Amino acid sequence: MVNIATRSFEEDTLERAANGESITRDEAYRLVRFDGTLIPALMDCASRIRLRHKGRMVSYSRKVFIPLTNLCRDKCGYCTFVKAPKHPEARTMTPEEVLAVAEAGRKAGCKEALFSLGEKPEEVHPLARKHLEQLGYPSMTAYLIDMCRLVYRETGLLPHSNSGVLEREEVAQLKEVTVSMGLMLENISPRLLERGQAHYGCTGKAPELRIATMSYAGEMKIPFTTGILIGIGETPEERVDSLFAIKELHEEYGHIQEVIIQNFRAKHDTRMRGFKEPTALDMVVTIAVARLVLGGQMNIQAPPNLTPDAYQFYLTAGINDWGGVSPVTKDFINPEKAWPKIVELKERTEEAGFTFRERLAIYPEYIVEKPGYVNPSMRDTMLDWTDQDGYVREEETRW
Numbered sequence: 374m375v376n377i378a379t380r381s382f383e384e385d386t387l388e389r390a391a392n393g394e395s396i397t398r399d400e401a402y403r404l405v406r407f408d409g410t411l412i413p414a415l416m417d418c419a420s421r422i423r424l425r426h427k428g429r430m431v432s433y434s435r436k437v438f439i440p441l442t443n444l445c446r447d448k449c450g451y452c453t454f455v456k457a458p459k460h461p462e463a464r465t466m467t468p469e470e471v472l473a474v475a476e477a478g479r480k481a482g483c484k485e486a487l488f489s490l491g492e493k494p495e496e497v498h499p500l501a502r503k504h505l506e507q508l509g510y511p512s513m514t515a516y517l518i519d520m521c522r523l524v525y526r527e528t529g530l531l532p533h534s535n536s537g538v539l540e541r542e543e544v545a546q547l548k549e550v551t552v553s554m555g556l557m558l559e560n561i562s563p564r565l566l567e568r569g570q571a572h573y574g575c576t577g578k579a580p581e582l583r584i585a586t587m588s589y590a591g592e593m594k595i596p597f598t599t600g601i602l603i604g605i606g607e608t609p610e611e612r613v614d615s616l617f618a619i620k621e622l623h624e625e626y627g628h629i630q631e632v633i634i635q636n637f638r639a640k641h642d643t644r645m646r647g648f649k650e651p652t653a654l655d656m657v658v659t660i661a662v663a664r665l666v667l668g669g670q671m672n673i674q675a676p677p678n679l680t681p682d683a684y685q686f687y688l689t690a691g692i693n694d695w696g697g698v699s700p701v702t703k704d705f706i707n708p709e710k711a712w713p714k715i716v717e718l719k720e721r722t723e724e725a726g727f728t729f730r731e732r733l734a735i736y737p738e739y740i741v742e743k744p745g746y747v748n749p750s751m752r753d754t755m756l757d758w759t760d761q762d763g764y765v766r767e768e769e770t771r772w
Contacts, residue, residue, distance in 0.1 A: 383411055387418040390665045398617055405609040405662045412658060419661035419691030426669025427693040431722050432732040432764070435715065436485035436697035437478025437530065441466055441517060444501045445491025447537075447575035451605060451648070453640040455491050458500040465504040465516075468523060474702065475524045481700045484758060484765065485552075485734040486530035488517060492537025492577045514543045521550040529754055533598075533697075533734040538582040544589040552751050553630065553735045554590055555598035558583055560607045561615040571605040571645060584618065591626025594746050596739045600633025600674070603659055604651035612659055616666045623671070628746065630736040631672040631694065634660045636680060653683035657690040664691030672736055677713050688725050695722075697734075730764045737763025 386400045396404070407415055442465040445455040456463040466474075475486050494501035495513055510516040514536060521532035531552040538556070539547070547554060559565075561580045565572045572578035590597045599622075601615045616632075623629035636651045651659075656675065663673055674694040677684040698715055713721075722729040733755060739746045740755055740763040747755065760766045 401613040419664035422669045423691045431727045433695040434697045438702040441490040444494035450571040450645040553596040559602040561618040562611040591628045596630040598631040604637035660690040
């Protein structure tokens with residue numbers, strides 16, 4: 374214990390946080406720029422908070438990734454997923470292709486169908502409108518809704534959709550055919566929309582639009598995944614502001630089931646290919662501060678494939694989930710970074726002293742403790758797969 378007479382502002386903040394007190398925005402600003410010698414204390418504090426509320430359970434979701442279309446109205450400076458209409462790989466999947474991928478996932482023991490797609494491409498791209506006309510749909514959201522319905526009906530996989538910003542009516546329609554939804558806030562700062570910044574020319578990256586979409590989901594009691602993307606030109610303080618924006622949403626609605634701390638990785642075919650990537654130290658400090666800001670009850674995740682040599686440190690920094698891991702499909706957002714094998718992830722997690730459990734796309738507490746968040750049409754499937762604690766029954770888990 375540090376003598377109170379000589380204890381620094383940061384040490385005093387950590388002591389209070391470890392004892393259950395919330396930290397202020399100004400305190401978080403100080404912590405996110407922590408002196409390197411105090412980083413172990415920050416990580417220890419975050420770990421203690423996680424252990425008090427989450428124990429030593431670390432979860433993941435076995436998913437199949439369905440990239441419905443890689444056309445998009447936005448042009449993020451770091452994105453390799455989106456293809457220009459003239460690119461030979463620009464495409465929209467057919468229902469047959471969607472079902473083939475979903476069926477492969479079902480055979481591999483997946484429970485989640487993660488639909489990821491470019492945002493409203495038909496607004497700017499004639500090619501997207503052509504694809505939709507050929508498929509018989511007025512919009513990509515309408516097509517997504519039908520594909521979620523199709524996959525659940527034919528394979529039983531639980532749909533989770535990541536489709537960018539949405540209108541209230543679109544959120545309501547997707548609620549009927551999904552078990553959960555997601556939208557990365559990435560960053561709350563409008564500065565990143567300015568010329569030369571990561572989100573320049575990206576209509577859907579306006580923070581107020583993303584907050585609005587998440588608010589609609591909160592009003593409708595939809596379990597929701599969001600998060601921040603670090604290393605895209607934001608300041609440490611803007612990371613903190615983004616975490617507080619997420620915290621405020623959750624305090625109002627109670628629907629944020631998971632917060633992802635994701636690190637930017639430079640891609641050779643993007644305009645940010647020369648950007649410096651965040652270090653493992655950047656990640657663990659941000660994760661730890663996120664744990665202090667968001668509290669012990671929040672599920673905090675960091676993708677294990679993006680920093681494979683350091684991801685066990687994420688456990689020490691306060692995460693309690695690895696996110697979706699696919700035994701079938703690659704990470705289309707970061708295709709150069711393969712998913713770890715699930716058996717390897719299990720071994721590494723257990724080596725660090727944690728228990729490794731599979732969950733569904735909807736978190737256990739939303740199944741067991743918050744029944745109002747469960748899609749009634751999918752309830753029986755969820756209950757068939759899960760135990761009394763809301764995790765996938767161990768006999769259902771195949772490595």
